[in-house]
Amino acid sequence: MKRNSFLILLLFLLSGKVAAQSVTVEAQIDSLQILIGEQAKIQLQVAMDAKQRAVFPVYTDTLVRGVEIIDIAKPDTQYLNDNKRMLIKQEYTVTSFDSALYYLPPMVVSVDNKEYKSRALALKVYSMPVDTLHPDQFFGQKTVMKAPFVWEDWYGLLGCSFLALPLLALLIYFIIRIRDNKPIIRKVKVEPKLPPHQAAMLEIERIKGEKIWQKGRSKEYYTELTDAIRTYIKDRFGFNALEMTSSEIIDKLLEMNDKEAISDLKELFQTADLVKFAKHDPQMNENDANLINAIDFINETKQPDEENLKPQPTEITIIEKRSLRTKVLLICGITLLSAALVATFIYIGMQLYNLFA
Structure with a gap:
């Protein structure tokens, strides 16, 4: 019975020790020796369970007499072991203007209303070196150093x-x-319009060069040929031959031109009507004869003064505000x-x- 009680008491003491070791407080200083006016950084580090709450020591402007606090950084918190442990770091920037060896007492951190202390630190502050052999020698102010060209x-x-x-x-x-x-x-340069007979002859030369009647397309051949003649009549005589029948065109031309030139045109229109509406299949010599008839009609009815006329381009001036x-x-x-x-x-x-x- 006594042995069991002893084991229970030992386990209780060990568990209390482990719980006490679950919180660690450490303090480190980056430089043990500084000159007057230089700075040193003290890092206070607390490791504890994530569920615990820590309160860091609060200082005003001095850590100890002669050591001044310049800046206190914000705490840096890190979670470890799957967020079960927590590591908090607090950094203090200190300086001193009196040469001495300063004892920095342990820093006290309260964790769940229980105080934990870090180890004590020391800081040695040196004064500026003085030339004791030449105490009366003083150096003037140095000139401003010019920055290098970059x-x-x-x-x-x-x-x-x-x-x-x-x-x-x-x-x-x-x-x-x-x-x-x-x-x-x-x-604006405006290109001139060709005289009616020149434009018609160009179109007929195109039709002649394609020779589509030799490909069995007689209807298309006569349609293009009569359209070229109708356009020429419209531009030359001033009435809309494109919207008139063959007989109406012949009757209109008889009123204003000689019958010999119109007879060739009449033969052309008759053959064209037979091809387009009666499915007439003209012979090769008949196609050539109608092409010649179209050329003769144009040459016989063109205006004499347009024979050697070379139209010149005109220039139009446009004024815009x-x-x-x-x-x-x-x-x-x-x-x-x-x-x-x-x-x-x-x-x-x-x-x-x-x-x-």
Whole structure:
């Protein structure tokens, strides 16, 4: 019975020890020796269970007498062992202006209302070395050291300088455009229209060169040939032969031309009507004869003064007033370019001041 009680008491003591070891507090300093005015960093580190709550020590402006606190960083928290453990780090930046060996007492952290202490630290502060052999010797103020030339410092300045040139040129162009309120004058070259007989002969030469009647397409051949003649009659005699029947065209021409020229045309129209409406299959010599009839009709009815006429291209001058929309666009462009140039020059001035100040 006594042995069992002893084992229970031993397990209780061991469990209490493990629980006590579940919280660890450590303090480290990055430099044990500094000169007067230099800085050192003290890192306070607490490891504990994730469910526990820690309260770090609160300092005002001094850690101990003679050691001043310059900055206290925000705590850095890390979770370990599948978020079961937690590691919190707190960093203190300290300095001193009196040479001495300072004892830094343990830092106290409260975890679940129970205090844990870190180990004590030491900080040695040295004064500036003095030349004891020449105590009366003083050195004047050193001149300002010139910074070395680095191209990277000039990239922004050079880039803005090159950008300002085209912006300035474009601004000048817009100002000239808006001051020049003259109308826009454009000249359009108009190609002349061929005389009726020349246009008809070109079309007939095309039909002749294709020789589609030799491919068994007589209907298409006569349709193109009569359309060329109808277009010629429309342009030459001034009535719309394209919308008239063959007989109506012949009757109209009889009123204004000789019967000999029209007789050849009448034979052509008759053959064409037979091919298109009666499925007539003309012979080879008949196709050639109708082509010649079309050429003879054109040559016999063309105007004599157009024989050697070479039409010249004409030039038309178009005068347009500047629209209100164009003026508004020019004004907006001038405003934006002016603002961009002002900003560019300000930036260049600031860069030059920073480089040479």
